[in-house]
Amino acid sequence: MAYKVPRGTQDILPEQTPKWQKVESILRQLSHVYRYKEIRTPIFEQTELFQRGVGDTTDIVQKEMYTFEDRGGRSLTLRPEGTASSVRAYVEHKMFGNPDQPVKLSYMGPMFRYERQQAGRYRQFVQFGVEAIGSSDPAIDAEVISLAMDIYQTVGLKDLKLVINSLGDKETRDAHRTALINHFRPSIGEFCSDCQNRLEKNPLRILDCKKDHEHPLMQTAPALTDYLTEASAQYFDTVKKYLDVLGITYVVDPNLVRGLDYYNHTAFEIMSTASGFGAITTLCGGGRYNGLVEDIGGPDMPGIGFAMSIERLLLALEAENIELDVEDQLDIYVVAMGEEAKLKSAELISSFRTKGISADMDYVDRKLKAQMKSADRLQAKFVIVIGESELEEMSVNVKEMETGNQEKVPFSELVNYLLEHK
Known part of the structure:
Protein backbone atom coordinates (compact mmCIF):
# COMPACT_ATOMS: atom_id res chain seq x y z
CA MET A 1 0.00 0.00 0.00
CA ALA A 2 1.28 3.48 -0.92
CA TYR A 3 0.81 5.85 2.01
CA LYS A 4 0.23 9.53 1.30
CA VAL A 5 -0.04 12.66 3.39
CA PRO A 6 -3.67 13.18 4.57
CA ARG A 7 -5.82 15.45 2.43
CA GLY A 8 -5.49 19.08 3.45
CA THR A 9 -2.07 18.62 5.07
CA GLN A 10 1.47 18.94 3.74
CA ASP A 11 5.02 17.83 4.36
CA ILE A 12 7.40 20.76 4.79
CA LEU A 13 10.61 19.37 3.34
CA PRO A 14 14.20 20.21 4.40
CA GLU A 15 14.72 22.54 1.45
CA GLN A 16 11.62 24.51 2.52
CA THR A 17 12.17 24.71 6.27
CA PRO A 18 14.83 27.48 6.18
CA LYS A 19 12.15 29.89 4.92
CA TRP A 20 9.81 28.83 7.71
CA GLN A 21 12.57 29.21 10.29
CA LYS A 22 13.41 32.69 8.98
CA VAL A 23 9.78 33.80 9.21
CA GLU A 24 9.43 32.27 12.67
CA SER A 25 12.57 34.07 13.89
CA ILE A 26 11.18 37.40 12.61
CA LEU A 27 7.87 36.73 14.39
CA ARG A 28 9.62 35.93 17.65
CA GLN A 29 11.92 38.95 17.36
CA LEU A 30 9.08 41.39 16.71
CA SER A 31 7.02 39.81 19.52
CA HIS A 32 9.96 40.54 21.81
CA VAL A 33 10.28 44.13 20.55
CA TYR A 34 6.55 44.75 21.12
CA ARG A 35 6.68 42.80 24.43
CA TYR A 36 4.19 40.06 23.55
CA LYS A 37 5.31 37.00 25.51
CA GLU A 38 4.81 33.51 24.14
CA ILE A 39 2.11 31.21 25.50
CA ARG A 40 1.80 27.54 24.51
CA THR A 41 -1.61 25.94 24.92
CA PRO A 42 -2.76 22.34 24.25
CA ILE A 43 -3.52 21.29 20.69
CA PHE A 44 -6.94 20.02 21.85
CA GLU A 45 -9.41 21.59 24.27
CA GLN A 46 -12.91 20.94 25.57
CA THR A 47 -15.32 21.32 22.64
CA GLU A 48 -17.52 23.69 24.62
CA LEU A 49 -14.68 26.20 24.85
CA PHE A 50 -14.80 26.79 21.10
CA GLN A 51 -18.60 26.58 20.91
CA ARG A 52 -18.81 29.31 23.52
CA GLY A 53 -15.69 31.28 22.63
CA VAL A 54 -15.79 31.20 18.82
CA GLY A 55 -19.60 31.17 18.50
CA ASP A 56 -22.04 28.43 17.58
CA THR A 57 -23.26 30.33 14.48
CA THR A 58 -19.82 30.43 12.86
CA ASP A 59 -18.71 28.17 10.01
CA ILE A 60 -15.81 27.05 12.19
CA VAL A 61 -18.06 25.59 14.90
CA GLN A 62 -20.84 24.39 12.59
CA LYS A 63 -18.76 22.79 9.83
CA GLU A 64 -15.00 22.85 10.32
CA MET A 65 -14.01 21.51 13.75
CA TYR A 66 -12.24 18.22 14.29
CA THR A 67 -14.16 16.89 17.29
CA PHE A 68 -13.86 13.50 18.99
CA GLU A 69 -14.70 11.70 22.22
CA ASP A 70 -11.90 10.44 24.42
CA ARG A 71 -12.08 7.18 26.35
CA GLY A 72 -13.75 8.95 29.24
CA GLY A 73 -16.59 10.13 27.01
CA ARG A 74 -15.44 13.75 27.03
CA SER A 75 -15.91 15.80 23.85
CA LEU A 76 -12.61 17.30 22.73
CA THR A 77 -11.70 19.39 19.69
CA LEU A 78 -8.43 20.08 17.91
CA ARG A 79 -7.98 23.83 18.24
CA PRO A 80 -9.28 25.70 15.14
CA GLU A 81 -7.88 29.05 16.31
CA GLY A 82 -5.81 30.46 19.15
CA THR A 83 -7.82 33.20 20.86
CA ALA A 84 -10.23 30.99 22.82
CA SER A 85 -7.38 28.88 24.21
CA SER A 86 -5.34 31.97 25.14
CA VAL A 87 -8.31 33.54 26.91
CA ARG A 88 -9.05 30.25 28.69
CA ALA A 89 -5.46 30.20 29.97
CA TYR A 90 -5.73 33.87 30.99
CA VAL A 91 -8.80 33.05 33.08
CA GLU A 92 -7.62 29.68 34.45
CA HIS A 93 -4.27 31.05 35.62
CA LYS A 94 -5.82 34.28 36.95
CA MET A 95 -3.62 36.51 34.79
CA PHE A 96 -6.26 39.20 35.33
CA GLY A 97 -4.70 39.58 38.77
CA ASN A 98 -1.34 40.63 37.34
CA PRO A 99 -0.47 44.21 38.39
CA ASP A 100 0.60 45.07 34.83
CA GLN A 101 -2.28 45.10 32.38
CA PRO A 102 -2.85 44.44 29.58
CA VAL A 103 -1.34 40.96 29.55
CA LYS A 104 0.30 40.71 26.12
CA LEU A 105 0.55 37.19 24.70
CA SER A 106 1.79 35.65 21.46
CA TYR A 107 1.45 32.10 20.15
CA MET A 108 2.49 30.06 17.15
CA GLY A 109 1.51 26.52 16.24
CA PRO A 110 -0.72 24.19 14.24
CA MET A 111 -4.48 24.77 13.99
CA PHE A 112 -7.07 22.45 12.44
CA ARG A 113 -10.13 23.19 10.32
CA TYR A 114 -12.01 20.81 8.04
CA GLU A 115 -12.35 22.99 4.96
CA ARG A 116 -11.73 22.69 1.24
CA GLN A 117 -8.03 22.89 0.45
CA GLN A 118 -7.05 25.95 -1.59
CA ALA A 119 -3.81 27.77 -2.35
CA GLY A 120 -2.28 28.63 1.02
CA ARG A 121 -5.16 27.05 2.97
CA TYR A 122 -4.88 23.66 4.60
CA ARG A 123 -6.79 21.57 7.11
CA GLN A 124 -3.73 21.64 9.31
CA PHE A 125 -2.08 25.06 9.13
CA VAL A 126 0.34 27.08 11.21
CA GLN A 127 -0.99 30.23 12.80
CA PHE A 128 0.78 33.07 14.57
CA GLY A 129 -1.28 35.39 16.72
CA VAL A 130 -1.19 37.88 19.55
CA GLU A 131 -3.66 38.85 22.28
CA ALA A 132 -3.63 41.97 24.47
CA ILE A 133 -6.07 41.35 27.33
CA GLY A 134 -6.97 43.85 30.01
CA SER A 135 -7.12 47.26 28.31
CA SER A 136 -9.87 49.19 26.52
CA ASP A 137 -7.49 51.94 25.39
CA PRO A 138 -7.74 52.66 21.61
CA ALA A 139 -3.95 52.97 21.62
CA ILE A 140 -3.56 49.21 22.15
CA ASP A 141 -5.82 48.59 19.13
CA ALA A 142 -3.42 50.65 17.04
CA GLU A 143 -0.41 48.85 18.53
CA VAL A 144 -1.83 45.42 17.63
CA ILE A 145 -2.50 46.57 14.05
CA SER A 146 0.96 48.13 13.90
CA LEU A 147 2.60 44.84 14.94
CA ALA A 148 0.73 42.94 12.22
CA MET A 149 1.74 45.48 9.56
CA ASP A 150 5.33 45.50 10.87
CA ILE A 151 5.58 41.73 10.38
CA TYR A 152 4.59 41.85 6.72
CA GLN A 153 6.79 44.86 5.99
CA THR A 154 9.79 43.31 7.76
CA VAL A 155 9.66 40.21 5.54
CA GLY A 156 9.61 42.57 2.55
CA LEU A 157 5.98 42.62 1.40
CA LYS A 158 4.87 45.84 -0.29
CA ASP A 159 1.53 45.04 -1.95
CA LEU A 160 -0.56 45.36 1.21
CA LYS A 161 -3.93 46.84 2.06
CA LEU A 162 -5.20 47.42 5.60
CA VAL A 163 -9.00 47.51 5.95
CA ILE A 164 -10.63 48.56 9.22
CA ASN A 165 -14.16 48.90 10.58
CA SER A 166 -15.99 49.39 13.84
CA LEU A 167 -18.47 46.78 15.01
CA GLY A 168 -19.57 49.08 17.82
CA ASP A 169 -20.78 48.31 21.33
CA LYS A 170 -23.78 46.25 22.44
CA GLU A 171 -26.25 49.10 21.87
CA THR A 172 -24.84 49.57 18.35
CA ARG A 173 -25.00 45.88 17.58
CA ASP A 174 -28.59 45.53 18.86
CA ALA A 175 -29.85 48.42 16.70
CA HIS A 176 -27.97 47.16 13.66
CA ARG A 177 -29.21 43.60 14.27
CA THR A 178 -32.82 44.76 14.13
CA ALA A 179 -32.14 46.70 10.92
CA LEU A 180 -30.48 43.69 9.28
CA ILE A 181 -33.35 41.35 10.18
CA ASN A 182 -35.86 43.80 8.69
CA HIS A 183 -33.68 44.19 5.59
CA PHE A 184 -33.15 40.50 4.83
CA ARG A 185 -36.36 38.87 6.13
CA PRO A 186 -38.63 39.60 3.10
CA SER A 187 -36.20 37.83 0.73
CA ILE A 188 -34.40 35.42 3.05
CA GLY A 189 -35.74 32.47 1.02
CA GLU A 190 -33.38 33.51 -1.79
CA PHE A 191 -30.37 32.95 0.44
CA CYS A 192 -28.53 29.76 1.38
CA SER A 193 -29.66 27.61 4.30
CA ASP A 194 -26.82 28.92 6.49
CA CYS A 195 -27.99 32.52 6.01
CA GLN A 196 -31.57 31.50 6.73
CA ASN A 197 -30.46 29.95 10.02
CA ARG A 198 -28.43 33.03 10.90
CA LEU A 199 -31.22 35.54 10.33
CA GLU A 200 -32.53 35.37 13.90
CA LYS A 201 -29.43 34.03 15.65
CA ASN A 202 -26.76 36.35 14.25
CA PRO A 203 -27.77 38.31 11.13
CA LEU A 204 -24.40 40.07 11.00
CA ARG A 205 -22.90 36.77 9.88
CA ILE A 206 -25.02 36.92 6.70
CA LEU A 207 -22.75 39.72 5.49
CA ASP A 208 -19.81 37.32 5.70
CA CYS A 209 -21.46 34.64 3.54
CA LYS A 210 -19.27 33.37 0.69
CA LYS A 211 -22.17 31.86 -1.30
CA ASP A 212 -24.48 34.88 -1.41
CA HIS A 213 -21.98 37.73 -1.39
CA GLU A 214 -23.16 38.84 -4.88
CA HIS A 215 -26.85 39.03 -3.91
CA PRO A 216 -28.21 42.60 -4.47
CA LEU A 217 -29.41 42.84 -0.86
CA MET A 218 -25.80 42.46 0.29
CA GLN A 219 -24.90 45.70 -1.46
CA THR A 220 -27.77 47.63 0.11
CA ALA A 221 -27.59 46.15 3.62
CA PRO A 222 -27.61 48.67 6.47
CA ALA A 223 -24.04 49.70 7.35
CA LEU A 224 -23.07 49.09 10.94
CA THR A 225 -21.22 52.41 11.04
CA ASP A 226 -24.58 54.19 10.56
CA TYR A 227 -25.70 52.81 13.93
CA LEU A 228 -22.62 53.60 15.99
CA THR A 229 -23.36 55.19 19.33
CA GLU A 230 -21.55 58.41 20.13
CA ALA A 231 -19.13 56.53 22.39
CA SER A 232 -18.43 53.87 19.73
CA ALA A 233 -17.89 56.48 17.01
CA GLN A 234 -15.52 58.40 19.28
CA TYR A 235 -13.61 55.20 20.06
CA PHE A 236 -13.22 54.40 16.36
CA ASP A 237 -12.09 57.96 15.61
CA THR A 238 -9.44 57.69 18.30
CA VAL A 239 -8.14 54.40 16.87
CA LYS A 240 -7.83 56.09 13.46
CA LYS A 241 -5.97 59.02 15.03
CA TYR A 242 -3.41 56.64 16.52
CA LEU A 243 -3.01 54.87 13.17
CA ASP A 244 -2.45 58.26 11.53
CA VAL A 245 0.20 59.16 14.12
CA LEU A 246 1.94 55.82 13.45
CA GLY A 247 1.92 56.51 9.71
CA ILE A 248 -0.23 53.48 8.92
CA THR A 249 -2.39 53.79 5.80
CA TYR A 250 -5.85 52.22 6.02
CA VAL A 251 -9.22 52.00 4.27
CA VAL A 252 -12.52 52.03 6.20
CA ASP A 253 -14.88 49.29 4.96
CA PRO A 254 -18.34 49.33 6.61
CA ASN A 255 -18.98 45.78 5.33
CA LEU A 256 -16.02 44.22 7.14
CA VAL A 257 -17.51 42.01 9.85
CA ARG A 258 -14.98 39.15 10.40
CA GLY A 259 -16.02 35.51 10.76
CA LEU A 260 -16.06 35.01 14.54
CA ASP A 261 -18.87 35.95 16.91
CA TYR A 262 -16.74 37.49 19.64
CA TYR A 263 -15.68 40.68 17.83
CA ASN A 264 -16.85 44.19 18.75
CA HIS A 265 -15.52 47.72 18.21
CA THR A 266 -12.33 47.57 16.11
CA ALA A 267 -12.11 44.93 13.38
CA PHE A 268 -9.42 44.75 10.72
CA GLU A 269 -7.94 42.69 7.90
CA ILE A 270 -4.65 42.92 6.03
CA MET A 271 -4.83 41.84 2.40
CA SER A 272 -2.36 41.17 -0.38
CA THR A 273 -2.89 43.25 -3.51
CA ALA A 274 -0.19 41.41 -5.47
CA SER A 275 -1.29 40.27 -8.91
CA GLY A 276 -1.59 36.51 -9.13
CA PHE A 277 -1.96 36.03 -5.37
CA GLY A 278 -5.39 34.46 -5.77
CA ALA A 279 -9.07 35.14 -5.18
CA ILE A 280 -8.79 34.95 -1.39
CA THR A 281 -6.62 37.94 -0.57
CA THR A 282 -6.80 38.07 3.23
CA LEU A 283 -3.47 37.51 4.97
CA CYS A 284 -4.41 38.42 8.53
CA GLY A 285 -7.46 39.36 10.54
CA GLY A 286 -8.30 40.47 14.02
CA GLY A 287 -10.18 42.80 16.26
CA ARG A 288 -11.47 43.65 19.70
CA TYR A 289 -13.40 41.11 21.75
CA ASN A 290 -14.68 42.83 24.89
CA GLY A 291 -16.89 40.31 26.70
CA LEU A 292 -15.09 37.13 25.64
CA VAL A 293 -13.16 36.80 28.91
CA GLU A 294 -16.43 37.01 30.84
CA ASP A 295 -18.11 34.48 28.50
CA ILE A 296 -15.34 31.99 29.27
CA GLY A 297 -15.79 32.39 33.04
CA GLY A 298 -13.50 35.26 33.92
CA PRO A 299 -14.09 38.85 35.00
CA ASP A 300 -15.21 41.56 32.59
CA MET A 301 -11.85 42.25 30.92
CA PRO A 302 -11.49 43.69 27.41
CA GLY A 303 -9.16 42.25 24.78
CA ILE A 304 -7.90 42.60 21.24
CA GLY A 305 -5.76 40.42 18.98
CA PHE A 306 -5.06 39.08 15.51
CA ALA A 307 -4.03 35.85 13.83
CA MET A 308 -2.16 35.15 10.60
CA SER A 309 -1.42 32.05 8.54
CA ILE A 310 2.28 31.37 7.95
CA GLU A 311 1.37 29.47 4.77
CA ARG A 312 -0.38 32.51 3.32
CA LEU A 313 2.48 34.78 4.31
CA LEU A 314 4.87 32.55 2.35
CA LEU A 315 2.43 32.53 -0.57
CA ALA A 316 2.41 36.35 -0.58
CA LEU A 317 6.22 36.39 -0.63
CA GLU A 318 6.11 34.10 -3.66
CA ALA A 319 3.55 36.34 -5.39
CA GLU A 320 5.87 39.35 -4.97
CA ASN A 321 8.96 37.30 -5.98
CA ILE A 322 10.65 37.99 -2.64
CA GLU A 323 13.46 35.66 -1.58
CA LEU A 324 14.12 35.60 2.14
CA ASP A 325 17.72 35.96 3.25
CA VAL A 326 18.00 32.57 4.90
CA GLU A 327 21.12 31.39 6.69
CA ASP A 328 21.91 27.83 5.64
CA GLN A 329 25.66 28.06 5.16
Missing part, protein backbone atom coordinates in the same frame (compact mmCIF):
# COMPACT_ATOMS: atom_id res chain seq x y z
CA LEU A 330 27.84 24.96 5.35
CA ASP A 331 31.16 26.30 6.59
CA ILE A 332 33.39 23.34 5.77
CA TYR A 333 33.20 19.95 4.08
CA VAL A 334 35.86 17.41 5.02
CA VAL A 335 36.92 14.89 2.35
CA ALA A 336 38.52 11.77 3.84
CA MET A 337 40.63 9.30 1.88
CA GLY A 338 41.04 6.07 3.87
CA GLU A 339 39.96 4.77 7.26
CA GLU A 340 42.59 6.63 9.31
CA ALA A 341 41.73 9.86 7.52
CA LYS A 342 38.06 9.28 8.25
CA LEU A 343 38.77 8.91 11.97
CA LYS A 344 40.73 12.16 11.94
CA SER A 345 37.94 13.86 9.98
CA ALA A 346 35.37 12.84 12.60
CA GLU A 347 37.65 14.24 15.33
CA LEU A 348 38.13 17.55 13.51
CA ILE A 349 34.45 17.93 12.66
CA SER A 350 33.59 17.48 16.32
CA SER A 351 36.02 20.27 17.28
CA PHE A 352 34.52 22.53 14.58
CA ARG A 353 30.96 21.97 15.73
CA THR A 354 31.89 22.64 19.34
CA LYS A 355 32.83 26.17 18.25
CA GLY A 356 29.66 26.69 16.19
CA ILE A 357 31.27 25.95 12.83
CA SER A 358 28.92 23.96 10.59
CA ALA A 359 30.70 20.93 9.15
CA ASP A 360 29.93 17.75 7.25
CA MET A 361 31.66 14.77 5.67
CA ASP A 362 30.96 11.71 3.51
CA TYR A 363 29.29 8.70 5.13
CA VAL A 364 28.86 6.37 2.12
CA ASP A 365 32.54 5.80 1.16
CA ARG A 366 32.49 7.73 -2.11
CA LYS A 367 35.56 8.47 -4.23
CA LEU A 368 37.39 11.82 -4.06
CA LYS A 369 35.65 13.25 -7.13
CA ALA A 370 32.18 12.31 -5.85
CA GLN A 371 32.91 13.85 -2.46
CA MET A 372 34.05 17.11 -4.07
CA LYS A 373 30.84 17.21 -6.10
CA SER A 374 28.89 16.72 -2.89
CA ALA A 375 30.73 19.64 -1.27
CA ASP A 376 29.85 21.78 -4.30
CA ARG A 377 26.15 20.81 -4.18
CA LEU A 378 26.03 21.61 -0.47
CA GLN A 379 27.63 25.00 -1.23
CA ALA A 380 30.36 24.52 1.33
CA LYS A 381 32.45 27.63 1.89
CA PHE A 382 35.65 25.64 2.53
CA VAL A 383 36.82 22.12 1.69
CA ILE A 384 39.74 20.16 3.08
CA VAL A 385 41.02 16.81 1.86
CA ILE A 386 42.68 14.48 4.37
CA GLY A 387 44.79 11.61 3.13
CA GLU A 388 48.03 9.84 4.13
CA SER A 389 50.31 12.84 3.46
CA GLU A 390 48.06 15.22 5.47
CA LEU A 391 48.06 12.79 8.40
CA GLU A 392 51.86 12.61 8.29
CA GLU A 393 52.32 16.40 8.08
CA MET A 394 49.50 17.12 10.58
CA SER A 395 48.33 19.93 8.28
CA VAL A 396 45.89 20.37 5.42
CA ASN A 397 45.18 22.67 2.47
CA VAL A 398 42.04 24.69 3.13
CA LYS A 399 40.33 25.52 -0.18
CA GLU A 400 37.86 28.39 -0.43
CA MET A 401 35.34 27.10 -2.95
CA GLU A 402 34.20 30.46 -4.34
CA THR A 403 37.69 31.76 -5.20
CA GLY A 404 39.66 28.53 -5.46
CA ASN A 405 42.33 29.98 -3.15
CA GLN A 406 44.13 27.48 -0.91
CA GLU A 407 46.11 27.93 2.28
CA LYS A 408 48.05 25.36 4.27
CA VAL A 409 46.93 25.22 7.89
CA PRO A 410 48.08 22.89 10.72
CA PHE A 411 45.37 20.71 12.25
CA SER A 412 45.89 22.50 15.55
CA GLU A 413 45.09 25.90 13.96
CA LEU A 414 42.08 24.87 11.86
CA VAL A 415 39.43 25.98 14.34
CA ASN A 416 40.92 29.47 14.75
CA TYR A 417 41.43 29.79 10.99
CA LEU A 418 37.81 28.95 10.23
CA LEU A 419 36.50 31.24 12.96
CA GLU A 420 38.51 34.11 11.48
CA HIS A 421 37.38 33.44 7.91
CA LYS A 422 33.70 32.46 8.41
